[in-house]
Amino acid sequence: MRFIFLICFLPQLLIAVEEPVRFNRDVRPVLSQNCFACHGFDANAREAELRLDIAENAYGKGESGKIAIVPGKLAESEVWRRINLTDPDDIMPPPKHHAPLSEEQRDVIRRWIEQGAAYEGHWAFVKPEKPAVPVVAGVTHPIDAFVAKTLQEKNLTFSTEAERGALIRRVTLDLTGLPPSPQEVQAFVQDQNPQAYDLLVDRLLASPHYGEAMVQPWLDASRYADTNGYSIDGGRHAWLWRDWAIKAFQDNMPYDQFLVKQLAGDLLPNATEADFIATAFQRNHSITHEGGTIPEENLTNYAADRVKTYGEAVIGITMACAQCHDHKYDPITQKDYFQMFAFFNRLDDNGLDGDGGRNSQPSMDAMSPLATPQEVEVVKNEMAHAESALAQSQPEALQAWEKEVRAQHAYRGKDFITQPCETLAVTTPNGAADRFKIQPDHAVEVNGGDYAAYTVSTKLPASMEKIDGVRIIFEPAAQSGNSIGFHQGSFIMTTVNSSSTGFQAGNVDPNAPLPIARITASTQQPGFPVSALWSSDTATGWSPQAGAAPQHLTLTFAEPLLRSQFPFFTTELVFNHGSGKNPGKFRIVAFTGKTDDSEHPADVLEVIHAEPSLRSAEQQQRLANYFREVSAAYAPLRSRVEHLKERLAILTQKHSILVMNESKTPRKTHILERGVYSSPLAEVQPGTPTFLPALAKSPATRLDLAQWTVSRDHPLTARVAVNRFWEIAFGRGLSTSTADFGSQGVWPTHPELLDWLAVHFVESGWNVKQMMKLIVTSQTYRQRSDTTAEMLARDPLNEWLARGPRFRLSAESIRDQALAVSGLLVGRIGGPSVKTYQPGDLWRAVSHYGSTPATAQTFVQDQGEKLYRRSLYTYWKRTLPPTNLATFDAPNREVCTVGRTATNTPLQALVLLNDPQFVEAARHFAVRILKEGGSDDGARLAYGFRAVTAREPNAEESRVLTEALARENEKFSGYPDLARQYLQSGESPINAEFPVESQAAWSAVAQLLLNLSETITRQ
Known part of the structure; x- marks a missing residue:
């Protein structure tokens, strides 16, 4: 029986051992990481005239007369011999490169040579073809079919669907960046309609907050900020572009148009104001006007930044690696680089501009892309009501104030x-x-x-x-x-x-x-x-x-x-x-x-000290008007009127924005030796890398480049885009190297699925909302995210998608969620950036000193509703991005950033526990719990827990919360002064409806809820 058992399983063992090795999936990553730097595309760095990135060279005789790789003949392959030597003078890679091959990597090369050493063209450089959707029993969704096929090959299966509360929280956070309300969760959980989830997705895609969520990664990639960077890091006006991008996603602008307008909107026939605004994408780079810098060097740096951003943000290629020499890993020569550079080197810019808080040239004044006549009317009506309320007299408050001023002046x-x-x-x-x-x-x-x-x-x-x-x-x-x-x-x-x-x-x-x-x-x-x-x-x-x-x-x-x-x-x-x-x-x-x-004008003091019966009507009116201007009693109304005036100006006036505008005398572009601006070599014309499809016309313009970028034959653009959309929903792309689809990039876990999605995306008319709906309605997306220890050991990173995605929320979503559940969030879309809470005047500490409106060196916090806007509207200073967001891995946006790192540090806990934004949100969340949570503590605790997790607490969680509330009640009961001190954080007033001791105790519990790992995690 033992003999029969072995015979039965021998074929499976042989298959496992002899599984075919693929060059792109298995071998290229090893060679790229360890060998291509010296034996790759860069001719200047190449040693022994040996290239291992192409078959023709690897199969031929080298300088020594030996053949690097002999397909199927391991003993005759010099590569195999050299990687197994021990002599430091002969072993490859050389020890000085600190890139030794592991046993697993050597085994991959051995099997590849034995199986014929077949080369493949790099997967991302070949136009994607739409593969047939696999036929899998019981599976109808195309995404699920590809995933199910892979799961079967790995002897894995889908997990069950996530609970409804977790599902609505997941998809709402992904598509809007905000959590669902407790009422929305309850309605969805109780909805028996089989189409309930599809209807939910449609509602979220139509939400005005969808565009805000989708634009967030694009702001990082586009290095969007409100300052110029470099050491002075003075202010600029850039928010019109941010609002344009929000509107583009919200209106479901086809993605090809989205790119074309940003790359060459100024060159479109009959270009509109909005088309010019779109080109600010290319002007988001750092700019300097510092004395002592050289304009020509600055212009070189600016154009190089545009090339880098285009490469990484749009087509997923590290173009910047070829600025000083041929690319070491990808087939991009230095000439290719500067031909691409030439497209972005024709701007009408003097290279030393942007002082005085104004935008550098070229710039233009334009209307807000989000302004509509309907919204203008709404704001005008709101302002009329607010001004009417402000005009109402408060005689008792005025008399009390007069008395207070007279008392103060008695001691003056x-x-x-x-x-x-x-x-x-x-x-x-x-x-x-x-x-x-x-x-x-x-x-x-x-x-x-x-x-x-x-x-x-x-x-x-x-x-x-x-x-x-x-x-x-x-x-x-x-x-x-x-x-x-x-x-x-x-x-x-x-x-x-x-x-x-x-x-x-x-x-x-x-x-x-x-x-x-x-x-x-x-x-x-x-x-x-x-x-x-x-x-x-x-x-x-x-x-x-x-x-x-x-x-x-x-x-x-x-x-x-x-x-x-x-x-x-x-x-x-x-x-x-x-x-x-x-x-x-x-x-x-x-x-x-x-x-x-006195802080009061002399004429007002004269009226205050005069007998009321002797005051003229004009004096009394002057006093009443001044009281409205300075009294705390009118402060909320004054703030409301000022904010509405500002909103009306935003909607009805033009604002400055940096734009692209070709110089009438095109600047010549040369290959620069070592990339140095002052060392020009041969002149080049605009062009694209030779390994990609050829441009349709020559000489070419930026518009030609833009249209080439979104052509159906381009192998990269659609792949890169859908990979990033996938990352929004799953926390990681099908290829995790979202900025690099070159040789150093990571082979996709599901290459056929990636190609199918890319082709489908183009066939749909580059429809982003349709793509996002396709992704989030799949069974793959809707799975439970928890798993067993065995499954976690087999697939720790969830590469094969046998469970739902789980990852920490972005910095912006963590803050926005706290504002949303507390009821503080101001949901208005667009407008100038706002300055929210920040510890001390850190700007002064990091800046070129000079507190001026031009250089924005002194941080002056905004007031009122501006403190509670969504995080994407927070003022972004490159040398000191918002501290509470930076702690949760938000980048400084000095350069293009595609995909954020995720760290876990003690500072993050300190932010959640001490940052005024979160402490203030906790006390407002507490008031909301007291108002809406029910009549007893148990119901209120459950309500608060549901608000942040979208599920009911279990018995142990309820016990912990109950004990926490008891401790806090004991701490604050009978100590109203201590409670008031605890409730002081933030600019908003303390609620007058509930006792301060109760508010303080519940605020501490609310802070606990906002600090739960589950709260800041997208399950």
Whole structure:
């Protein structure tokens, strides 16, 4: 019986041992990783004139007279002999290359040679043909048929379908980037309609948030940001392109048009404004206007960035590897590279532009792509209602405020004493320190120059131990160059900051801002109040009244400063850049006591101190109007009106955007020796790599390149696109090297499926929504993501798709989910980027110093609804991307990034537990649980758990949550002050409906729920 058993299984054993080796799947990765650098395409790096990337050379005699590979004859193959030697002088690869072959890799080469050493053309460089869909019993979906065939070959089977709660959460997160609401989950779970899932998918594809989710990876690939990069990293206006891309996905623009418009929209016949906006894709690269840089070098860097981005983002090829020499792995010569470079080297750009916060040329002013007449009408109506509400009087609040102001003024100037500070140094980002003259009395004279920002380093007076604030006194000065005293033309100050240290500035950067409680001034001009210095809008500011008398600005600290601990003090003064009006002379003094000036205008104070019965109607109206402008009671309405005005301007006005525009005199392109801009060799014309299909015409334009890119004969574009769509749904592509389909790329796990999807995509008219629906309606996608230990050991990475996809949410989705479940999320689509919470002023720490509207060096947080926009609208500074997103692996977008890494670090837990955005979201989530969760704690805990996981908690989870709530109730019960302190995080007010102790306890539980691994994971 034992003999019969062996005979029965011998054929299967032989098949397993003698399974055919495929060059592309098995051999090319080994040779590419270990051999092609010296024996590949790059002729300059090639050794012994041996190429192992093509059969003709590998089969022929080498310089030694030996043959590298003799098909079917292992003993005669020099490659086999050399990879098995031990002598370091003869073994291949040489030890100095640190790329030794493993036993498994040598075995692959052995089997390949024994089986005939058959070469194949690289799979991704061959036009995809649509294979027949495999016939598998019980399988009707084409994706499932290909996957089922592979599973059968691996002796695996599909997992069962995911539970309905997990399924709706999965597909909603994938197609919108947001979680489903508890109500949506319940409705889907209870829906008995056999078409319920298909209807759900259709609803999600039609959701206004679909375009936002789909554009997210494209923003990384397109290196979209709101700043120019390099060391200054000043601001730019780029959001119109981001909104164009959102709209393109939302409207299901055919993907071929999506690419053509971004590559050559400016060259289309009768190009529209939107077509020009699309070309900003190619202008998203970093730009510099820094003195000392060389324009020609900058232009070379810009064009090289466009080539790199086109290669990796559009066709999945690492073109940049051929900038300095022939590509070491792919058949791209340096000439091929610069022929491609020539397409992107004809821009009408001077190479040194983008200063002053304006866009570099070429640029244009254009309307928002998302603006519609209907939305304009809606915003106008909302603004009318908001302005009407703002106009309503609040007499009781006004009387209380008047009383408070009179009480404050009764103490004005009490015990007020000033002492001059010793001025140590004055600096400006423009340099020219000799323009500032420090007088013996420590006053500073500005001798010409239009300087936007000053940093004044001072030493606090020795006679004062406790400092309550500082006063900056501006004195009249005669005109000198561009330095104009305020009596001749008032300056406009836009920002004031202060910091202190125990060390003299210049020896250490304190980077320790002092909290300021009040900013007051001697006078203020209409339209330029001192209160404007609190605003993030750098277009406005404070300006003193004209006159011959000195004027001053007073900063009162939130807490007194002790000189014994912090004897040195730094003040930053930022003025309206480019106005030519800066203070001609100023000094800084320290004070103790109550300041003797007011933050309120003199005419308003006159009305406040007058008897109400003696006030004129005009005075009373002036007082009421001013109260609306400054009172906390009107703050929400003021904020609402301001936001609506801004929205209306966004929708009805034109905005700047960088665009492509061919130079009237085309710039010549040369091959550059070693890629160096100053070492031109032969001139080249625009062209494409020879291993790809030829262009239809010559000479060719960027439009020809764009149309060639999306032609049916192109082997890469459709494959690359569908692979990335697959990655959105499964967390990894069918080929995991999503940016590199070249020789260094990874062989697809399901190559026939990838080709079928690519051809089908083109046949569908490049229909992205149809492709996404095809993917998410497959059984493959709908499987459970949990598995057994045995299955996990057999397929740890889920390469063969025997279970559903499971991966951590993106940085943006983690933040957006917290905002969504808390009810804070503002779902408005598009518009300028917003500055959400950030710890301290980190911009100052990483930037070329110079706090100006142009360079965006000082971080000024936005307020109101802007804090709760989706993450893709967060202001993106390349040298310091949003910190809570960067911690979860968001890239800096200095260059094209296709596919993010996924790390797990302690910093991520710290962000979820301490970042104001998440702590604030937790307290609002707590209020939502208290309102909507039911009447008892058990129901509320279950509701909160469902909101973040889309399932019911099990008994153990319920026990843990119940105990957690009990602990938090015990901690906060009877301690309302502690509870209020816990609830302070964030700008939104504390809810007045529920006791603060209860809110604090539930906020802690809500934070626990938001921190669950399951919450930040897409199951």
